Amino acid sequence: MTSPASEARLRVRLGEHSGHTGGLAPGYVQANLVILPEAYVADFLRFCQGNPQACPLLAVSEPGDPALPRVGSDIDIRTDLPRYRVWRNGVLAAEPTEIQALWRDDFVSFLIGCSFSFEQALIEGGISLRHVEQGRNVAMYRTSIATQPAGPFRGSLVVSMRPLRPSDVIRAIQITSRFPAVHGAPVHIGKPELIGIDDLALLDYGDAVEIRDDELPVFWACGVTPQSVVQEAKIPLCITHSPGCLLITDLKNTHLASL
Template sequence: MQDTVSPAQLRQRIREGLHTGNTSGLAPGYVQCNLAILPADWAGDFLRFCQLNPRPCPLVGMANAPGDVALPPLGDIDIRSDVPSYRVFRDGELTEEVSDITSLWRDDLVTFALGCSFSFEEALLADGLEVRNVSQGVNVPMYRTTIPCHPAGAFGGDMVVSMRPFRAADAIRAVQICTRFPSVHGAPVHLGDPALIGIEDLSRPDYGDAVRVDDDELPLFWACGVTPQVALERARPPFAITHSPGCMLVTDLRNSRLAVL
């Protein structure tokens, strides 16, 4: 697929089952979102979890009411079909991955759209920096860590991070650029030795794909929107749905609107 496709065109292709892979680099210029869908009686605690943990869970939008499948501020969206791949959790356990959740939809479900690092990748690329997962054409590597999140009700656990390697001077520039985007994870939460945050082997990510890290490069780690999936596993709600890692909701909201100048 051409990366110049518009958000609406991309969502239509996803809705028709013509695109089921990751969305990194697609619809440049537009915000992509992580997804969490929960029953209404769990939504309050999850909202509080996002408010307490804005780095991994930056809230971009949410449904107006339980059962709503639209997210009007973010585009002409049907949340049941406009994400390439969904993960379905029952009692905190991942039970299946599907490309459409229409048959699973319930009137008590509340949708949360959370900021995604794919938005700040565009700013890094625009500054002339190489984003390794983009240049290699793979999904960004993501890792579970030992960095604790602030709990809210039953939701808690440790942060998931995404990793991109840079040479030292470029790493400094990457930090400066991403600081301007707090709504899509902001600056890195760690750089350098991965063992200090509980990552044993960069070549074996928990989600996504491994990328090359050269000897003269530092790994930079950003808070990641897969963190809510870890929180769901811990909270064990009877039913929940998320995006599959790397398979985002592409919105009509422009990345430039999220920048803090």
Template structure:
């Protein structure tokens, strides 16, 4: 027991949270978890869809910035974390069959097979530390909530079988800090970068901010402006729209915590 405790003490914070997730000790949303470490979206597909999806993310880098692709049949990471297990190291998953959500498990070992390929995509949770360091409030972190996410009327660039709407995450920013927030997040193109839309949500097909398609309702204070970033949940909306035979993703807001540092994603 003493040896085990010492081993845990020597772990990175990212490794500690993954161990807690694997052991069922943590099942919540991950915004603000393991400060300093980048987080990632997950997409798992049968091999027959892998090339089409690579083409899709190449054509849609804002919502789908690629961090890693696993070997066919392997659930283990090599680049974003040392041999983490994508079947167990995410707090909650979603399983889609023919475009329909059929399960939301906390472990996908029973679904895994040797024909699957996993993709890890950048996540906007990874630039939130930079906003906080600059004195820009992140309302959902303050309230310990999940970020609100919305399906828009903006269409992604199709590729093969994949086509569908862009999903955005929203953060309400004090009006006098919107330009600052835009400039800060523009430094992080590998985790969605600058906003895709500011204000006037109805122009992108969002008519009720209090009813997000994913995540929790927003907290919007006086003089806040809604600011929208491309979101890695986009493949889930695309899976529904494209009626993909089989797809596994993270549950929105329940991300994979990598061993990469947030600051390493800044271009300047």
């Protein structure tokens, strides 16, 4: 009955694991979380539909229901992430380890695919990822690429960047194209100035990474985009995961491959 994924969720729920989820339950899909009141759900769904590379939706809950049976039989979204971020009018108000006291009957949970899944596929495909080898967070940048707006949700695309040799770039495009549920193919290669990134040393999120002479920077749409957009929409109350503290689902990364 228990899988490594449900075991990891239970440890998180019981407070036995309070840190980042990277490396927990290897092979299982981890998901970004956005919780919104029902009044904003239609707009946010249209936003995700219009920006599928940044906001690939893995699951959406019923209003008020903390379960997500499509992605895990025993999930309680109020307790199963190590840490949450509570946003009030676009301002970070708290970072609790559970949100049972905040839960409302009109809350809807959105699970959004995360690059951990395609990074596993890249590594298993023989491609070295420097930030993974160095145990650091991926480098992320705001771009000049505008998202497709919907209602109050609008803003610029955030991308993650991984430096790869040209032959690995080709292979990485082939591999990640098979995973549209977790950001899919890159959105840009090689010319950061064309997407509003004038200096790769000036990143907006995550950790800096060296780019060697025989490498190209490769940019994927990033799950930070929906959080950044939700924050800028300044809605009265929303809840997201805390960076690096994701929901571990029962889905296998390999099951997301489209081809």
